[in-house]
Structure formats: C-alpha cells, structure tokens
Amino acid sequence: MSEGSSNPRRLKLRYPAQCAKCGLPLSAGAEAFWNRTTKEAYCVACAPDETQLITGVPGASAALEGARRADKRVEEARRRYGDHAAAVAEAMASRDTAASWGKGSSGEARLAAFVGKEVGDAVISFHDRLIPGTRGNIDHIFVAPVGIWVIDAKSYTGKVVQRPTGPFWRPDNKVFVGGRDRTKLVKGVEKQVEAVLAAVKGDPEIKGTLVYGGLCFVDSEWGLTDFPFQVGNIWVLYPGALRKRLNKGGSLSRDRMDHIAHRLDLSLPPAAAPRLR
Secondary structure: OOOOOOOOEEEEOOOOEEEOOOOOEEOOOOEEEEEOOOOEEEOOOOOOOOOOOOOOOOOHHHHHHHHHHHHHHHHHHHHHHOHHHHHHHHHHHHHHHHHOHHHHHHHHHHHHHHHHHHOHHHOEEEEEEEOOOOOOEEEEEEEEOOEEEEEEEEOOOOEEEEEEEOOOOOOEEEEEEOOEEOOOHHHHHHHHHHHHHHHHOOOOOOOOOOEEEEEEEOOOEOOOOOOOEEEOOEEEEOHHHHHHHHOOOOOOOHHHHHHHHHHHHHHOOEOOOOOOO
C-alpha cells in the first residue's frame, strides 16, 4: 500500500473503525490493517496479505443436505420402530439421497471440472458459497476478464426450450426443460447476483465491474440451432456456452481479478463445512 510512510500492520482492532479505502464498517476484534502514521484502518480485502483463497468444494451443500435428511429419516425410524427398522431405513435413505441430492451435487462437480479443464487459470473459481443472512448458497462464481459470472447449475434432463412471452413492447422469455416450466429458477439466480453485488459494493477498485447471472443446465438437451437466451437479465445456457463467455477477453487485469476474488472470498464464505462422522 502507498498510504503513509510506514507499512500497515495486521492486527485485531481494539475499537470499531471504518476502512479508509472502501468504507466498510469494522467491528472491535476484527482483523484489519492499521497504519500508525496516518492513523487509518484498512479491511483485509483492501490490504490483503498472502492468505490463500478458499475456493470451496463444488456440490458440497447438496451432498451435506442429502446426508442430513437421510440421517433424520433413519433416526425417526429408530425412534418409532427400533434398530432393525433403522437399518432398513438407512439403506433406503441412502438410495433416495443418491438419486436426488447426489444428482445435483454431481452436476455441480462436473461443471466445475469442465470449467477447470476448458478455461483453467484464466478465471478464478469459487464453489458452493454461502449467502450470509440466509440458508441459500451460490453454486459457482467465476471471476473472469470480462467480469463476474454467477452460475446456478441444474441437472435436469430433457430438451431446453425458449418460449417468448410478454407484450411486444416488453418481450421476455420462459424456459421449459423436458416439457416443464422452469422459469421460477431464475428468481434464485437473481438473488445470488444480488448477494455478489452486495459483496463488492463500495469498493472503489471494483466499481463498474460487470456481474452476470446464469442458469446452466448440465444434463439437458439443446437443439443444433438453439442458442443461449435471457430470462430477464439472467442467461440460460449450457456448459459449452459458459466456456465461451468465460474465455472472452475483457478489461479486468489479473491484479484486479485477484482483488475481486479476495473480497468475494471474505464476503461469501464456503457454505458447507466438512461433515464429521
């Protein structure tokens, strides 16, 4: 940092303060950087050290939620019918979990692996991030030269169909997958985009960075002449189309991307902790 003649020192604040760079309120006891010369505090995102980013585990929340529900069913069977019934419940619950929650977790993991292989270090990836203050999570965040992509991965099967809707002066689309209306999924992505915007708001180095939202169907079918489309401001797309957008050139330098990633890592923590057996 260039502010002041001395190097800011990392410490825990004794009193509440405010980041001199982005204006973030800092509570007493929070880790921050303190410049003794200028008597100014800086949040760890504005004066980052060499701390390694925690990228997260794709599909972790879905896997843990499935395991939690399975455990609940087993314990309910044990309470009502005894240990022998619980053994049967455990076998059945494991099968159902693999068929439902395991499918979603697998889809997220496969999309993360695809992006890692096809795009590599050109983007900075985060997976399964918590939306603080809610029980919701964000499947994937990709910091790319073109901006920030917020992706909700879905493992639905069937053909993806775009159906125009709305009056001609305000056209929009609906999305159907396998004949079923899946347009409501867009609301979830909009909420995730809002969380990312809240995470980067106020940082002068990130101001103006574009944030895109996408609903990515990893197992669905697309016609040869079908292209990604938007429902409101959210893109509906397939993995190959996402790859093309992530590889697109943009104005963000690598240093700027690293700065964005550091703030996102601090603001949107991993949603799922390792499950203790």
